[in-house]
Amino acid sequence: MDKIKDNYDIMVIGAGVVGGLIARSLSFFNAAICIVDRHIDAAMGASGANSGIVHGGYDAKSGSLKAKFNILGTAMMEETCRKLGVPYKNTGSFVIAFGPDDELELARLYENGIKGGIKGLELISGEEARKLEPALNETVTKALWSKTAGVVSPYKLNISAVENAVINGVDYLRETTVTEIQRTENGFNVITDKGALNTKVIVNCAGIYADEIAGMVNDGFFSLTPRKGEYLLIDRSEGGLVKRVIFQTPSEKGKGVLVMTTVDGNLLIGPDANIAASKEDISTHADSLDFVYKTALKSCSNLHLDKVITSFAGLRATPDTGDFIIGESRKVPGFYNVAGIESPGLSSAPAIAEFVANEISEILGGLPYKENYIEVLESHEFFRDMTMDEKERAIKENPEHGRLVCRCESVTEAEVLESIRRPAGARTVDGVKRRTRAGMGRCQGGFCMPTVVEILSKELKIEKEEVLKGDRGSYILAGRNRG
Ligand SMILES: Cc1cc2nc3c(=O)[nH]c(=O)nc-3n(C[C@H](O)[C@H](O)[C@H](O)COP(=O)(O)OP(=O)(O)OC[C@H]3O[C@@H](n4cnc5c(N)ncnc54)[C@H](O)[C@@H]3O)c2cc1C
Structure with missing residues (x-):
């Protein structure tokens, strides 16, 4: 401590x-x-x-x-x-309806929102919704548009x-x-x-x-009961399929399965809602992910499983x-x-x-x-978001920007170093990933992880074998290969 x-x-x-x-x-x-x-x-x-x-x-x-x-x-x-x-x-969100029962629920949500003084709420037809979000299925009959969501x-x-x-x-x-x-x-x-x-x-x-x-x-x-929600994260090439967050009507289990583009540009579908086995259980399961995928298809049929790059789960602390x-x-x-x-x-x-x-x-x-x-x-601006001129200038000012650590997400050595050196900085491979996106791309760290491990080892002054992926005990290298 x-x-x-x-x-x-x-x-x-x-x-x-x-x-x-x-x-x-x-x-x-x-x-x-x-x-x-x-x-x-x-x-x-x-x-x-x-x-x-x-x-x-x-x-x-x-x-x-x-x-x-x-x-x-x-x-x-x-x-x-x-x-x-x-x-x-500030993307806005839709709750979509697939018929009269759902439309009644949209009306209830709209009334509840108006009662609470929420601005930017509008009920629109399925056709209007599809004009704004062309990926929505023909079966969508109505939508509640919340313009303040993001x-x-x-x-x-x-x-x-x-x-x-x-x-x-x-x-x-x-x-x-x-x-x-x-x-x-x-x-x-x-x-x-x-x-x-x-x-x-x-x-x-x-x-x-x-x-x-x-x-x-x-x-x-x-x-508190742990209620697990499982997700599928889809490659950035599919991001932008929807601009707004697309919810289906909520149930007593929660807000339901959504389709959205994350702020980083990935497509995200999920979550489901099931009581978890324990407060530590963040495992994902084929049947839950299958449910998530099939439910999301109801909103947008154009979702490609071959573009899924990872799955993950979070626990709701339900009181x-x-x-x-x-x-x-x-x-x-x-x-x-x-x-x-x-x-x-x-x-x-x-x-x-x-x-x-x-x-x-x-x-x-x-x-x-x-x-x-x-x-x-x-x-600081991320290297990947800079123009060519800005990149050249950044490399001149700091040559560590000239070494690309993560190719999928264009993360430089300078950025990895900074993520460790900042106050309350990264101590693990996942810590670097969350701060820089190194390892969040299509190859999921296959290319950059060894370099990130090396940089962490040098910066934290620990052996490479001691570098952790996530939490306590999550060692990446079991031992040293001696030739
Ligand atoms: C699947 C899912 C989807 C969600 N989607 C949304 C959404 O889109 N929008 C939204 O607004 N909200 C959403 N939420 C809710 C949101 O994620 C939570 O409300 C929020 O993250 C709770 O933050 P927290 O700090 O209370 O809990 P946590 O982030 O869980 O932090 C609690 C911390 O306490 C620490 N801790 C616990 N016990 C001890 C101990 N004994 N000693 C020391 N430390 C301890 C833990 O290590 C942990 O870091 C979602 C939640 C889930 C699970």
């Missing part, structure tokens, strides 16, 4: 997008803050495996926390992403939020699992697998484990209360839950963060703002 202090004012447990953005908002205040996560990097929970949609906010029950924070968060998303240098696009890079938002918090003085304690919490006179003694820490306030953002963290202070009044759980524990002062943040948690996160940071400040008697907090992250 990169333990810097023994005593903190605030400990955020969980470096997902919710904990990351909360730590960032808290870092604008003058206080001793740490963010603790059991993983080696940010965005390794639900925040790294979701659809990346900034939802319009028409479907959550009016008056719920989900509805409130979705509407506020979606309105804040573009500016938050601009400040953090995170890719975001897409974002969920892991980049998460990683940049943590980086911004660290730049503003937050201690990021990676690979540190909270195992026990004891109450003390001034707050809490938090026991982790790397040692103990004292803190006055705890913000519980532990995703699918937030119920267990609450249980550690004997206030486990809610429980038995039916809504986000946000607030200080009634039983344990200073213990603050931000739990059950399933969809639309990503969309809501910027607004949740601002709200919670102000609440925590109040709990601690009104924290003063730092004088020189840094709200905007320095970001």
Whole structure:
């Protein structure tokens, strides 16, 4: 544990997008803050495996926390992403109907949205929908168009939020699992697998484990069920088949299988929704992926399985209360839950963060703002997006741009090095991938992985055999070949 202090004012447990953005908002205040996560990097929970949609906010029950924070968060998303240098696009979304029953559901969603004060909602005919999205099937009879919806890079938002918090003085304690919490006179003694820490306030953002963290202070009044969603990610050559996010009508299981182009230009289809075998089960299965593919074909028949480059799954932290759980524990002062943040948690996160940071400040008697907090992250244009002239200039300024590490995604050595050297930087091959896209292309790292391993080994001053792909124990090289 990169333990810097023994005593903190605030400990955020969980470096997902919710904990990351909360730590960032808290870092604008003058206080001793740490963010603790059991993983080696940010965005390794639900925040790294979701659809990346900034939802319009028409479907959550009016008056719920989900509805409130979705509407506020979606309105804040573009500016938050601009400040953090995170890719975001206001694409809009369609919920499509295939007949009278679905059309009734669209009318209900539209009414719910209007009641909640959502702007930019319109019901259009199947024909109008196909004019805007020619890939939609002839069987589509109507669509609910949400013009405020968009897409974002969920892991980049998460990683940049943590980086911004660290730049503003937050201690990021990676690979540190909270195992026990004891109450003390001034707050809490938090026991982790790397040692103990004292803190006055705890913000519980532990995703699918937030119920267990609450249980550690004997206030486990809610429980969370892991509901898995599996996806197929399709090559960028197919991206742009649809411009907007295409949903089918939702069911009690969730928003249903969608077809969309991600903010990075891949086509994405999924997710399904099934109770997972455990809170660690992110396996994908042929029958689930077959369901995803066949259901997506109902929206657009032009989907090619031979262009699939990978599959993945994420776990929704579904609470038995039916809504986000946000607030200080009634039983344990200073213990603050931000739990059950399933969809639309990503969309809501910027607004949740601002709200919670102000609440925590109040709990601690009104924290003063730092004088020189840094709200905007320095970001660089990706090499692949530069013009030929810009590329030449970049190589002249830094010859490490002249060495291409990932051919599929045009990622240079300079970019890989920077991803490791930035505050809260990459420590693994997947960490480099999430920051630079090296390994996200068609060959899925087949070409660039050995070079990334070599660079990580040099930069982190560890043996190549010690370099990890993802989390603890995921060694890539079992041993050395001696000729
Ligand atoms: C399939 C799927 C699709 C989704 N699609 C969307 C979407 O399109 N739009 C949208 O708005 N929302 C979406 N969501 C919801 C969104 O992903 C979540 O709301 C959001 O990522 C939750 O963030 P979090 O920080 O609460 O949780 P997480 O990202 O899971 O982070 C929790 C962190 O807590 C850490 N932790 C847990 N226990 C401990 C411990 N004991 N000690 C230390 N650390 C611990 C974990 O390591 C983890 O990093 C989707 C979710 C899923 C699963």
